[in-house]
Amino acid sequence: MAITYPRTERAAQARAAEAKLAADGIDGVVFGWVDNAGLTRVKSVPLAQLAHAAEYGVGAVPCFDVALVDDSFTAAPSSSGPVGDLRLVPDLDRLVPLAAQPGWAWAPADRYTQNGTPHPGCQRGFARRVTEAVERRGLSVKAGIEIEWVVADAAGSPAALGPAYGMTRFIEHSDYLREVLRALTHQGLTVLQLHPEYAAGQFEVSVAAEGPVEAADTTMLVRHTIRAVSARHGLRVSYAPVFTEGSIGNGSHLHLSLWRQGQNLAHGGPGRHGLHPDAEEFLAGVLAELPALLALGAPSVASYLRLVPSRFAGAYRCWGLENREAALRLITGSTAGQANAEFKCFDATANPYLVVGGVLAAGLAGLDSGLPLPPETPSDPAVLGSAERLPASLPEAIDAYEKSALLRQALGPELYEAVLAVRQAEAELFSGHTDTDAIAAVRWRH
Secondary structure: OOOOOOHHHHHHHHHHHHHHHOOOOOOOOEEEEEEEOOOOOEEEEEEEHHHHHHHHHHEEOOHHHHHHOOOOOOOOOOOOOOOOOOOEEEHHOOOOOOOOOOEEEEEEEEEEEEOEEEEEOHHHHHHHHHHHHHOOOEEEEEEEEEEEEEEEEEOOOOOOOOOOOOOOHHHHHHHHHHHHHHHHHHHHOOOEEEEEEEOOOOEEEEEEEHHHHHHHHHHHHHHHHHHHHHHHOOOOOOOOOOOOOOOOOOOOOOOOEEEEOEEEEEOOOOOHOOOOHHHHHHHHHHHHHHHHHHHHHHHOOHHHHHHHOOOOOEEEEEEEEEOOOOOEEEEEOOOOOHOEEEEEEOOOOOOOOHHHHHHHHHHHHHHHOOOOOOHHHHHHHHHHHOOOOOOOOOOHHHHHOOOOHHHHHHHOOOHHHHHHHHHHHHHOOOEEEOOOHHHHHOOOOE
């Protein structure tokens, strides 16, 4: 087996980790990856098998590249169906005991082929490749993804009755939220905010920014942790774009800032609102590609029941300073470290590795072309009537994706085709269904 990753070094690192985890009472390790439908898939091994798994990987069927939200499968030109196998290789640098699941540890996994080469359909590998392309330009990116969720009771009804952002709702679930905070902190994460959100039963947490791949990893870890803490409190969790028809939904807003030699290019520059020219071109590239990027960041039929005007979802392709109705909200912050751009139109049915990789690829294209930002939208674009509406349905986003030479090249043919096949199949799966049906179909899948 021609393994392309350092087998011996990984095995030695894993053996050291085994000893430490054993002392912490860990019995097994879960390896996770996210498929193109945005669902987390896992394999696990007993702790004593960690070194072997780190050296040789764990088998994983490749047909999940074309799995749909209902666990059915479609086909893509690069898909081998039930034939073949891949190897899940855990990233030991992200190995962490799960505070809300005693006896278990977790690590994100990269996927390799049987001969040890990177699987071209690996979404985490895609995000890493684009991140490395950014770094070759002498730049770096700090990223973070907000996490919104609804807690529900056993019957599936929102389990918090207090008003939006209200102390009443916070008191209702004070012990639960304290355990969420403790679990995240115990796992080495820096929590920035934790608070009630707008919709019934809705909360939000944000954690410190980090590298793009690491931010996607952390997003998955935070979601797993919240779900596990919720289960211990007899609560159900939904990250779905819309929990209740007609209400504001769960977003998964991506925050990022572009840096060079320790300088945040979103602060102190000569451009609009302190933007450095490189930051403006980068953001302009993402804004230009945003309709196609929705096929990565708002990938479900239910996504477009959230992505509507006047619900703080960013339904228009425009930007503005602290404008929460624009798809791109510029945040100057009170210090250089806080300045960043927020993309509000994405949700948690997305694979976060595809989102960060796609956004970075579009940003690099903006730098290459010297693309300027369009005029700023200073108020609600729905009232102004001058901004372009983003795709209002999954088929519209698919059409933009199919026209995107940029994403086709960045993703590579195998991953691009698999994503396209899943999006087309899910659009067909829900064709003719009501909004109520679409919401119900994904409410407990994400």
